Amino acid sequence: MGDLTLSAEKLVKGVLQGNRRDLARLISLIEDEDPSADEALSSLYKHTGKSLIVGVTGPPGSGKSTLVTRITAEYRRREKTVGIICVDPSSPFTGGALLGDRIRMQEHSLDKDVYVRSMGTRGHLGGLSRHTSDAVRVVDAFGKDIIIVETVGAGQSEVEIIEVAHTVIVADVPGAGDDIQAIKAGIMEIADIFVVNKSDLAGADKKVTEINAMLDIDQNMGAWRPPVLLTNARTGEGIEELVDKIGEHHTYLTESGDFAERGLKRSKDELEQLMEYKLTLELLKKLRGTSEYEEAIQKISERKDDPYSVAERLIARFLTDQRE
Amino acid sequence: MYLSSSKKIRVLVAKPGLDGHDRGAKIVARALRDAGMEVIYTGLRQTPEMVVRAAVDEAVHVIGLSILSGAHNALFPRIMELLKEEGVDDVLVVGGGIIPEDDIPALKACGVAEIFGPGTPLQVIVDYITANVK
Numbered sequence: 001m002g003d004l005t006l007s008a009e010k011l012v013k014g015v016l017q018g019n020r021r022d023l024a025r026l027i028s029l030i031e032d033e034d035p036s037a038d039e040a041l042s043s044l045y046k047h048t049g050k051s052l053i054v055g056v057t058g059p060p061g062s063g064k065s066t067l068v069t070r071i072t073a074e075y076r077r078r079e080k081t082v083g084i085i086c087v088d089p090s091s092p093f094t095g096g097a098l099l100g101d102r103i104r105m106q107e108h109s110l111d112k113d114v115y116v117r118s119m120g121t122r123g124h125l126g127g128l129s130r131h132t133s134d135a136v137r138v139v140d141a142f143g144k145d146i147i148i149v150e151t152v153g154a155g156q157s158e159v160e161i162i163e164v165a166h167t168v169i170v171a172d173v174p175g176a177g178d179d180i181q182a183i184k185a186g187i188m189e190i191a192d193i194f195v196v197n198k199s200d201l202a203g204a205d206k207k208v209t210e211i212n213a214m215l216d217i218d219q220n221m222g223a224w225r226p227p228v229l230l231t232n233a234r235t236g237e238g239i240e241e242l243v244d245k246i247g248e249h250h251t252y253l254t255e256s257g258d259f260a261e262r263g264l265k266r267s268k269d270e271l272e273q274l275m276e277y278k279l280t281l282e283l284l285k286k287l288r289g290t291s292e293y294e295e296a297i298q299k300i301s302e303r304k305d306d307p308y309s310v311a312e313r314l315i316a317r318f319l320t321d322q323r324e
Numbered sequence: 325m326y327l328s329s330s331k332k333i334r335v336l337v338a339k340p341g342l343d344g345h346d347r348g349a350k351i352v353a354r355a356l357r358d359a360g361m362e363v364i365y366t367g368l369r370q371t372p373e374m375v376v377r378a379a380v381d382e383a384v385h386v387i388g389l390s391i392l393s394g395a396h397n398a399l400f401p402r403i404m405e406l407l408k409e410e411g412v413d414d415v416l417v418v419g420g421g422i423i424p425e426d427d428i429p430a431l432k433a434c435g436v437a438e439i440f441g442p443g444t445p446l447q448v449i450v451d452y453i454t455a456n457v458k
Contacts, residue, residue: 020380020381021380021383021410021411021412024380024381024382024383025383027383028334028383031332032331032332090362091357091358091360094357094358094359094360095332095360096332096356096357096358096359096360096361096362096363097357097362097363098353098354098357098363098365099362099363099364099365100364100365100367102364102365102366102367102378102382103365103366103367104367106367106374109370109374109377109378110371110373110374110377115381116378116381116382117381117382118362118364118382120332120362122332
């Protein structure tokens, strides 16, 4: 797999010059957690922040991939360039994955202004992979106007997409779940736009009513009330309106100051997650493989010690060691 | 969770040409998945251009071409040619399907590394890819 040993610096340069092979390879470098990936991301950072990022989430089979294809076609009609990142689950047993979202995206497969990339979750929960947001950033630096991120088929708590996207579309289909499902926490709370897809199926209007009823009793809603749209991604019905709504939401975010506020919160979250990850990495690098560490684990499993105090002890010592 | 190598072999399983039979391709895709690889399946009826574009965009290490229509002598060399044009020289290309023995030498000469005919045990394909991925 020698193609990934190329220098990160060269790949960064290629990405900024619009070389899609370098774009693809840099994303792989990041996914594979190559030691040079951070350096590449760090030098790309100042070139990012220009793309509008749209998240599409919803249960398996709700038509997310087809919806993404249609939204892309509409943006292309409006002469915008598009990057698509689709996440599918990796097997928890083998780590392998079957990434099949491209199948529905044939019509864009030769458009040079559309870039499609599939990612496996690689053990990460939350609806995305650990490095989806980094991949989005690389596509952003590459210069796509719009980036669409499709999550894995989401149930109720795969809500990580809100940390990545400016506008989150939650797609649902008629006939799934009753009105109690609609007021549960989680995925139903994160929508900026609701889509009831497969609008030709029976119960579509009822679904719209249920979601609207849920929104009616929402006490925490800001000035943006998520619209509930009917679409038929197969025929393209409702897609133009959906893309208009994404634009309206973007305008709302900018004018209300939410954009800046969300950006600040996102930067803080990201910095803290990164520090947590790096600290853990450093700590484990020191501990793993030492006999003391293995013995401590053994003792915990025999109930001779407990994980709470062991963790505290190990961290305290790590911090003292760092000071010296 | 941490410190484990997360490097994965990425494979594009593609169906170039006009035959609509992808049971074999799906079974191979599944076997590669179960061997821990990330498999991107293109779906049916791909032109050589579409296959090469997908391979570039997805930064795959391996391309597996499945064809049952008999058009392999036209499509495989065209795909190899396009890969060359794109400067892709580090991807392992293998093929499978209904391909007569007599055609295999010419396909290999244009850069297809191996052809797996009907009845090939899945493990043979997995082992070949694992051993030969560039």
